[in-house]
Amino acid sequence: MISFDGFVLEDNVPIYLQIIGYVKRGIVAGSILDGDEMPSRRMLSAMLGVNPNTVQKSYAWLEEQGLVQSRTGAKSCVRVGRDTIPALRQELLGHSLKTMVEAMKQMGMTREEAQAAIASFWEVEE
Amino acid sequence: MISFDGFVLEDNVPIYLQIIGYVKRGIVAGSILDGDEMPSRRMLSAMLGVNPNTVQKSYAWLEEQGLVQSRTGAKSCVRVGRDTIPALRQELLGHSLKTMVEAMKQMGMTREEAQAAIASFWEVEE
DNA sequence: GGAACTGTATCACTGCTATAATACAGTTAC
């Protein structure tokens, strides 16, 4: 079952979007596989300390995207199709990079400075 | 006067935070200088197509941080102190990088892949 | 001095996020 280890709540971003993002990034990374069981809504809400309705909202959204399949009474599970990963990768990376690069450019950073910053920060977090 | 050229509204982020971020990044980049005049609340709200109260909220917040000085009746202007820029640079870069690097790592990317992605994206946006 | 600007303040309203408490229906496992 998906553990949600290392999941930390962030400010200024809706919780349901953070949950959706966590699952999407996990699928891209291969740590979440097709057929994997999601925690139940109630269990995840207890794990994260948020309301069950908030979790339900993110699950419903993931189901609309075809990434999760639910049956009343049974556990929900992940659905990863043939072209799911490339599409998600493009979506996630594109958005992150766009935000990031635009911010760095507006701060007056060069491409070399940006890469150096990434490199040094990468070590610190390791 | 600060032009707010190239400012584009983004989804899922409060507008007043986007305005604050734009000013902060401009100060770090040196495109916004000590003493520069801010557009009036009404003028900027018209330029961005948002409500004057939303702009007022961001200006009030910038004033609390000591980055903007306002006098009733006169134009507000930017205040950049001796250690403002390093502090802002640290704040902005740290937050952006943290979010970005964590997302990339969770997606299973290596440091080399991350830097390559930055590099290729940088060109596209140029 | 007066017109046109500036900042400041207040009220009401909508929509979204999140919480809270239930209720009902279907499944899984013993």
Add this chain to the structure above:
DNA sequence: GTAACTGTATTATAGCAGTGATACAGTTCC
């Protein structure tokens, strides 16, 4: 079959973000 889980649905509440309209006080400039 029954208990304990699952998903689903409903209603109510609170707070924040954002819009809209309006009013008042101080400035700048002719």
